């Protein structure tokens with residue numbers, strides 16, 4: 001794509017396109033290769049579409065995916081508490097991915113894979129209805145107006161979630177950010193493909209027993225210590 005003054009710009013939807021290619025020169029890409037028994041990088045993350053269970057996990061347990069794993073607290077705790085699921089965590093930050101991989105390597109239950117990849121690519125990583133649950137906790141809020149277009153939670157992402165989630169599959173979201181929470185609700189206004197199962201501006205107070213209140217991610221700990229209320233949405237995928 002070119003602008004009138006011939007400068008190359010990146011199309012906002014580039015990451016969602018079939019011809020997207022990862023381009024970078026980050027030393028942590030190679031370093032992550034040490035963990036190739038459970039880490040898949042860039043296009044490798046897209047080489048098992050429709051085959052995760054039988055080819056990679058070699059079982060028929062449900063597939064659950066976390067986008068923006070961060071430092072991996074949720075992934076590690078959840079995987080170890082639920083050995084009968086297949087879990088995939090993904091994040092696009094290199095150094096952070098390397099630090100998570102070092103911790104994952106030491107876990108007892110190996111019911112997971114880790115993808116150094118972009119959340120925009122889920123429809124190229126998973127087949128139609130292949131995923132039972134999607135987790136998306138404390139996404140980058142991109143607070144400035146001119147950066148809102150970088151927020152992951154918008155139409156192309158919702159299209160991809162609808163596609164990869166099984167009928168009745170669930171998208172779990174938590175955020176600290178009021179503006180991003182309102183943005184999400186706005187994007188769900190005319191959305192017939194998801195039923196809102198839970199919507200809260202104070203998850204911990206309104207739903208203390210809910211599964212989402214039982215886990216505290218690294219970023220969540222910081223927000224809670226600052227007295228920030230945790231906002232949450234749980235969506236059920238309607239299909240067929």
Ligand SMILES: C[S@@+](CC[C@H](N)C(=O)[O-])C[C@H]1O[C@@H](n2cnc3c(N)ncnc32)[C@H](O)[C@@H]1O
Nearest residue numbers: 068069070091092093118119137138217218219
């Ligand atoms: C604020 S941190 C939250 C991390 C973790 N979920 C937590 O709650 O502690 C957001 C994470 O999402 C990752 N992230 C942001 N945009 C992403 C994208 N498009 N694809 C994959 N990861 C992304 C960032 O690298 C970062 O680790």
